[in-house]
Amino acid sequence: MYTDRERCVRAVQSKDARFDGWFFTAVLTTGIYCRPSCPVVPPKPENMVFQPSAAACQQAGFRACKRCRPDTSPGSPEWNQRADLVARAMRLIADGVVDRDGVPGLAARLGYSTRQIERQLLAELGAGPLALARAQRAQTARLLIETTELPMADVAFAAGFASVRTFNDTVREVFALSPSDLRARVPKRNAVRPVPPATGCTLQLRLPFRAPLNPDNLFGHLAATGVPGVEEWRDGAFRRTLRLPYGHGVVALTPHPDHIGCRLTLSDLRDLTVAISRCRRMLDLDADPVAIDDQLRTDPLLAPLVDKAPGRRVPRTVDEAEFAVRAVLGQQVSTAAARTHAARLVTAYGDPVDDPEGGLTHLFPSPEALAAVDPESLAMPRSRRTTFTTLVRRLADSTVHLGPESDWPQTRSELLALPGFGPWTVDVIAMRALGDPDAFLPTDLGIRRAAQELGLPSTPAALTARATAWRPWRAYAVQYLWATDSHPINFLPV
Known part of the structure; x- marks a missing residue:
């Protein structure tokens, strides 16, 4: 993006916030760098230099603008x-x-x-x-x-x-x-005075995103599938516990028209950056909804769904291994049954946490803890027990690794080689845990039902062929197709 000088100049002159985070404008005459939507009068084009990252601007000797605060832009959708x-x-x-x-x-x-x-x-x-x-x-x-103070x-x-x-x-x-x-420079605030990092700290943050953002399926999915003790919907916010490198945390995320409110309690403040990054990934806040929706609108049968509620995001996760385990627990059972299975594991094997604000009680069990589970204690068919125990053992010994650095094709192959892992399970993990924006679920019952109602092909092979035109955003097409159903995952809780 930043190499297309003419396009960058137009974005800066029109103060287009859609490009915040895509590139940064360094101004030669002032020595500062800005986001494209900076509210000050745009500099002359000959005084603009475009960089792909805030770090590159800083490396070149430019300082962050005090008006537009480019360091707080949404992250680049590229990553x-x-x-x-x-x-x-x-x-x-x-x-x-x-x-x-x-x-x-x-x-x-x-x-x-x-x-x-x-x-x-x-x-x-x-x-x-x-x-x-x-x-x-x-x-x-x-x-x-x-x-903070x-x-x-x-x-x-x-x-x-x-x-x-x-x-x-x-x-x-x-x-x-x-x-x-x-x-x-900051006005007097009414924030809670934090205690030292060794004891814990609570912070109120605002997480930016690129508009539009439709919170319905995003928060509806997280709330409807929430595991008791680990996740809950309370007072208009999705709350959950976080397992972090230096300790643990509890986060409450509240949708607002122009940002996501984030109340974050950490046992160790060194985890702040990681916690913010994982919450942003879970809510898919760095997506470019305009580019995604424009591509999906090219299909005349999808266009009405996009126009009705643009800006849908893919609800993801803060812990890739946790989601893979939950995907196995949810195979061929209802959402309620999957939550019940997960809640039993949380109570028996999760690490307890103290949550003075609500009903969160545990961290989701680590793969190492789940690898010690007696398979006979699991209330599920024997074949799924084998799938579960194989997965958690491979995660525990790192022969299968799920994380931000995962190579999507390689991880798909590793998962498909495990017993009980078919295309649906692998693709739902790719979509919601790995973050693959092109993951697709043509065999999903809800997708096939929606396709039939819209006049799209309903057989997996034919639907996959039709969905070629939706690439590389098929995971977002899944959200629009799911939204045609009346399932609670599609509605913001009240």
Whole structure:
């Protein structure tokens, strides 16, 4: 996108918010960089330089605009619609791998050398993994500075900086203000005073997205399939527990017209960046709904569904392994039965958590805990017990790995090789856990019923052939087709 100069100039001159996060505008005369929708008067085209990432702008010596705050733009849709090395690396960087394990840890997760990863990231994004992680740390630091009253030393280490000095230098370089000055610019707030990170902290955040966003199927699906003790719908918010690298958390996500309200309680503030990244992935907030809907509207039978409720997202997950287990529990049973099976496992094998605000009681059990389950204790057919036990053992010993770095075709092949894994199970995991935007479920009963009602082919082979025109957004077509049913997953809970 950023290499198409004429298109970028038009986007900046029209202040088009659809392109926020796709590229950044660095202004030669002021030394600042902005998002395309920045409200100030656009600079002259000859003074604009376009970069693919905030990190590239910072590498080139530009400072973040104080008006449009480009560091808080929605993430680029590129990293959620691709499965190549750069996209997988970006998903891992967003998940905090570089901060925790360094670039060698990133390379090990991806199976490439550090030199290969650095070369490809520099070529496409104008910044290497360290610079990209640094930009993310700066954004997290700003968030903590502006929304909490934590001491600056606690902010520095919670954001992932190795020292207070590095934190101070980075904030000054990126925002042209000291941390104290940045905090002083924020109006007096009524936020709850947080306690030290070792005890826990609650933050109120706003998660941006590209409009339009239809919350009905997104929150309806999460609420209707929620596992008691781990997830609940309460007071207009979807709440769930989070298993995180340094501890655990509880998040409440509330849909609003222009953002998602996020109330996040963490046992360790170092998990803040990871928790935000996983919540954004679960709600598919970095999608480009205009591009997706425009493509699906080219099919005259889908167009009315899109026009009626544009901006549908794919409800995803905060934990890929958890979702795979739940997909197996849901094979050939009702939504209620799947929730019951999962709730029993949560009560017996999940780690207890304290939730003073609601009815959340546990983290979903880890693969290691589930691998110790006695198969005879599972109230399901013997063949599904075999499927369940094989999956959790492979997840526990990492012979099957599900994560942000997963290579979609390779992971599909690994799952299909497991007993009891057919195309439906693999594709629903690809769609909701791996994040493949082109995953398709032609054998799903709800999809076949919707196709028949709309006049689309209803046999799997014929429907798959028709769906070729919907690529690479077939997972979103699934959401529109499911929405023709009266199932609770399609409606925002009351």
